[in-house]
Amino acid sequence: MSTIMLPMALLLAAAMIGAALVAIRGDSVPIAMLAAGLVSLLASVLFLLLAAPDVAMTEAAIGSGLTTFLFFFVLGRVRGDSKHD
């Protein structure tokens, strides 16, 4: 890993830990979901730095794209049901 890549990777890792803490400790559910998506997005950039573009693509499309919106779908359904009652 070259000299520019190492600080970048460390920065990404620190940002991932920060986003993960927001996802676990935060009060708001939507913000926690977005933070979990952010962890996946940063992980995909990290995979790209580690020369694994195939894994990075999967992580970006499924981990941060589809999963985040799946959470929002389910959140919308749960909230819609509780409003009916």
Next chain:
Amino acid sequence: MIKRFTVLLLLAGVGTLFAGLLLGYSPDGELNATARYYADHTAPDIGAANIVTAIIVTYRGLDTLGEVTVLFLTAAIVGLVLARGRRRTRTEQRELPPSGELLTTGSRLLVPLILLLGVYVFVNGHLTPGGGFQGGAILASAILLMLLTDPLRRFSHRLISALESTSGLVFVGIGLLGVFFAGGFLDNRILPIGNLGSLFSAGVIPVIYSFIGLKVGAEFSSMLVSLSETEDS
């Protein structure tokens, strides 16, 4: 108190484990025996410029068939569970806020481009990073954008399931053709290998990966569509 102590103890244990791994880590100067084999043999034997694709589709093609089956099972179970819920109809729909002008206009521009990118990713799976699974997920994200724009939009379940089952059958059928016309199940050399790096190369890999892409896209889309269609389960 005991709970907190146990957690701290566990954290310390995991920490020492990873610290030991990190301190003992030294990057490999050269490829190990397995990696060396694939790096040397992929281009002459398989003809794929992307070694990862050659491993996924040909060397470990049976594993990929298993992965696709697992994904199919997941989609089938999601459909089964959600089919018991009440179908949402247009009349008894609760009031949804209109999706904004930006989303509506933007998705009209973006959906064709995203579909095109997905198809590009799986058709070029043997040349550039990516392939069937990634391309399929990108296709499904275009469907997701359409559902976000208009949650009442209906997609044909018949079309999605026909696409899904046809792709699966073609995948297995091409694999069986390999038994008869080439070296074994899922051997890619039933078509000529061609020039390394051109679109029509690597034997049957682009065909297989395109059908995997369609299958994965159809499976993810069916999950999203059934989630969006049912009111409560």
